Amino acid sequence: MSFLKLFKSENVANNSESIWYENWQLLKKNKSAMFGLYIIIFFVLIAIFAPVVAPFDPYAQNIDIRKLPFFSWPYILGTDDFGRDILSRIIYGARISLVIGFISVSISLIFGSFIGLISGFYGGWIDKISMRIIDIMLAFPYILLTIVIVALLGPTLLNAMIAIGIARLPQYARIMRASVLAEKAAEYVEAEKSLGVGNVELMFRSILPNCLAPIIVQATLGVGSAIIESAALSFLGLGAQPPTPEWGLMIASAREFVSSAWWIVTFPGIAILFVVLGFNLLGDGIRDVLDPRLKD
Amino acid sequence: MENNKFLDIKGLNVSFYTQKGVVRAVRDLDLWINKGETLALVGESGCGKSVTASSIIRLIPSPPGKIESGEIFLDGQDILKLSEEEMQKIRGDKISMIFQDPMTSLNPVFKIGDQIAEIFITHYGLKKKEALERAVEMLDMVKIPSPEKRVKSYPHQLSGGMRQRVMIAMALASPHPGIMIADEPTTALDVTIQAQILDLMKELQEKIQMSLLLITHDMGVVAEMASRVAVMYAGRKVESADVYSIFEKPFHPYTVGLLNSMPSNEKYKHNARLEAIEGNVPNLLEIGDGCPFENRCKYAKDICRNKFPEIKDMGNNHHVWCHFAGELNF
Numbered sequence: 001m002s003f004l005k006l007f008k009s010e011n012v013a014n015n016s017e018s019i020w021y022e023n024w025q026l027l028k029k030n031k032s033a034m035f036g037l038y039i040i041i042f043f044v045l046i047a048i049f050a051p052v053v054a055p056f057d058p059y060a061q062n063i064d065i066r067k068l069p070f071f072s073w074p075y076i077l078g079t080d081d082f083g084r085d086i087l088s089r090i091i092y093g094a095r096i097s098l099v100i101g102f103i104s105v106s107i108s109l110i111f112g113s114f115i116g117l118i119s120g121f122y123g124g125w126i127d128k129i130s131m132r133i134i135d136i137m138l139a140f141p142y143i144l145l146t147i148v149i150v151a152l153l154g155p156t157l158l159n160a161m162i163a164i165g166i167a168r169l170p171q172y173a174r175i176m177r178a179s180v181l182a183e184k185a186a187e188y189v190e191a192e193k194s195l196g197v198g199n200v201e202l203m204f205r206s207i208l209p210n211c212l213a214p215i216i217v218q219a220t221l222g223v224g225s226a227i228i229e230s231a232a233l234s235f236l237g238l239g240a241q242p243p244t245p246e247w248g249l250m251i252a253s254a255r256e257f258v259s260s261a262w263w264i265v266t267f268p269g270i271a272i273l274f275v276v277l278g279f280n281l282l283g284d285g286i287r288d289v290l291d292p293r294l295k296d
Numbered sequence: 297m298e299n300n301k302f303l304d305i306k307g308l309n310v311s312f313y314t315q316k317g318v319v320r321a322v323r324d325l326d327l328w329i330n331k332g333e334t335l336a337l338v339g340e341s342g343c344g345k346s347v348t349a350s351s352i353i354r355l356i357p358s359p360p361g362k363i364e365s366g367e368i369f370l371d372g373q374d375i376l377k378l379s380e381e382e383m384q385k386i387r388g389d390k391i392s393m394i395f396q397d398p399m400t401s402l403n404p405v406f407k408i409g410d411q412i413a414e415i416f417i418t419h420y421g422l423k424k425k426e427a428l429e430r431a432v433e434m435l436d437m438v439k440i441p442s443p444e445k446r447v448k449s450y451p452h453q454l455s456g457g458m459r460q461r462v463m464i465a466m467a468l469a470s471p472h473p474g475i476m477i478a479d480e481p482t483t484a485l486d487v488t489i490q491a492q493i494l495d496l497m498k499e500l501q502e503k504i505q506m507s508l509l510l511i512t513h514d515m516g517v518v519a520e521m522a523s524r525v526a527v528m529y530a531g532r533k534v535e536s537a538d539v540y541s542i543f544e545k546p547f548h549p550y551t552v553g554l555l556n557s558m559p560s561n562e563k564y565k566h567n568a569r570l571e572a573i574e575g576n577v578p579n580l581l582e583i584g585d586g587c588p589f590e591n592r593c594k595y596a597k598d599i600c601r602n603k604f605p606e607i608k609d610m611g612n613n614h615h616v617w618c619h620f621a622g623e624l625n626f
């Protein structure tokens with residue numbers, strides 16, 4: 001049956017906790033997932049309150065203080081080759097990276113799930129056509145596909161998000177389709193049909209909520225990879241454009257100083273590392289909770 | 297008499313077009329149920345009971361399934377002639393269904409109150425709040441203790457018997473419950489719970505004068521519940537009669553086999569040990585036009601191999617499809 005933990009019928013408790021609540025209780029016990037969640041919350045707070053927490057204007061250049069090493073008070077993480085405060089740029093960069101992560105994942109989540117839901121539910125030629133298109137998309141090396149899409153749309157940050165969203169969409173479609181196929185065979189679907197429930201309602205109201213678990217795992221892990229990918233695109237000059245304080249772009253534009261002023265490239269890299277780590281830990285934890293088969 | 301039949305199936309043929317060939321799951325089936333009556337449809341697994349049930353509610357998976365021919369009159373209306381939209385309105389209204397496995401026949405992510413309320417919203421156009429109040433009443437009707445609390449439970453918080461009660465409540469929530477199809481409603485439950493559920497179904501059925509098509513392979517359940525019985529074998533009906541004459545004087549060797557395999561049957565205890573019917577159900581792909589029971593029947597003759605028997609009327613609405621009906625001594 002579904003990924004959800006449904007098999008605790010001996011637990012006839014009087015409390016009417018939903019499965020989601022129960023899963024949250026389990027997740028809370030998972031230390032690494034919680035650590036991941038704290039990292040994410042930390043970055044989200046920083047992003048929201050960037051103007052408050054950032055000590056300097058991330059765009060303000062000052063040729064007198066170029067490439068100050070880190071711990072040069074008050075420039076805690078030092079300054080870059082234009083004399084901009086690296087800490088402030090990283091803090092503002094969190095906004096960009098998280099927005100990129102959420103938007104591109106939302107694109108693949110919404111469209112991918114929709115395609116997977118429709119093709120899994122209706123089957124037949126709809127399924128055949130959409131799955132062949134998905135196969136073709138998956139046949140491209142992933143980063144190449146992204147680059148092609150950005151090249152077609154033009155190199156801006158928004159287009160990078162769209163490209164990442166589209167390029168990752170096949171995975172969501174596949175996952176959703178597989179869960180829908182499994183759920184479609186479940187007896188409750190038959191039972192609801194026998195009560196006169198129509199196709200659209202069956203698909204969106206009955207089956208979809210039962211297919212969310214694997215998609216949520218995928219989406220959580222996906223935010224992390226989308227952040228890395230947008231950094232890669234910016235690094236290649238296909239994403240954010242200077243002087244945007246995007247982490248990938250910060251690394252790219254200072255790469256010639258890797259040996260002389262290592263902190264300019266290192267700290268944005270560490271920021272990427274932590275955010276992605278946060279999403280990966282959380283995603284893995286959610287998977288452990290939702291899919292008992294993966295537990296030892 | 298004719299217009300007293302709430303359900304009347306005439307000459308139903310259902311096939312499945314599989315990769316291995318055409319499976320004729322139901323062949324030339326005639327079946328009727330009077331208003332308020334319980335008909336038991338019995339037979340070994342794979343004989344086409346569930347396919348018959350799905351045909352009545354028109355939920356045969358298609359492809360691979362197809363209703364080839366026949367008529368299914370429900371309350372005088374041939375539902376095989378209805379459009380899918382019209383049929384959808386009848387499901388959960390005049391006709392409802394209970395399934396075998398109460399563990400999986402409720403949607404795991406919704407509270408049971410919401411699932412019952414949904415019926416009142418769809419079929420009665422009630423608002424959410426009123427619908428929930430009705431859901432509580434329904435749970436009370438199927439004797440679920442503290443229904444106000446239970447509406448807020450999720451399916452996984454209920455036992456199998458409770459869930460089957462919820463399923464019954466949902467089936468009875470329909471605006472014009474005319475017939476309920478119960479496909480092995482107690483097979484997945486403990487024996488003690490089985491009896492409770494059957495009692496409940498019987499009580500409610502009598503209360504609202506609803507017809508019941510009870511599918512089972514348990515002759516004990518038949519004796520308890522049904523007024524008439526139809527015995528199916530490999531897609532065909534082989535015997536039908538009222539419940540008394542089936543137990544008293546079965547004419548088809550297969551029916552006799554079924555009764556012999558029933559542990560608590562006094563009448564057959566003396567002449568036979570508790571015995572399973574020898575041999576296996578024939579592969580529906582390879583089945584010919586003869587009597588499908590021929591390969592397992594110790595009385596089979598050449599004619600059985602070649603020709604499916606004509607209906608034989610043994611009087612008292614007792615019908616048998618056996619070349620030698622009435623001539624055999626069991």
Ligand SMILES: Nc1ncnc2c1ncn2[C@@H]1O[C@H](COP(=O)(O)OP(=O)(O)O)[C@@H](O)[C@H]1O
Nearest residue numbers: 312319321340341342343344345346347357360
């Ligand atoms: N979806 C299907 N695809 C192919 N064959 C099917 C399908 N459903 C049922 N059948 C065939 O119909 C026959 C009758 O099945 P069923 O009505 O489920 O038996 P039962 O009497 O146990 O309820 C089975 O032997 C099976 O071969």
Ligand SMILES: [Mg+2]
Nearest residue numbers: 342345346479
């Ligand atoms: Mg069955």
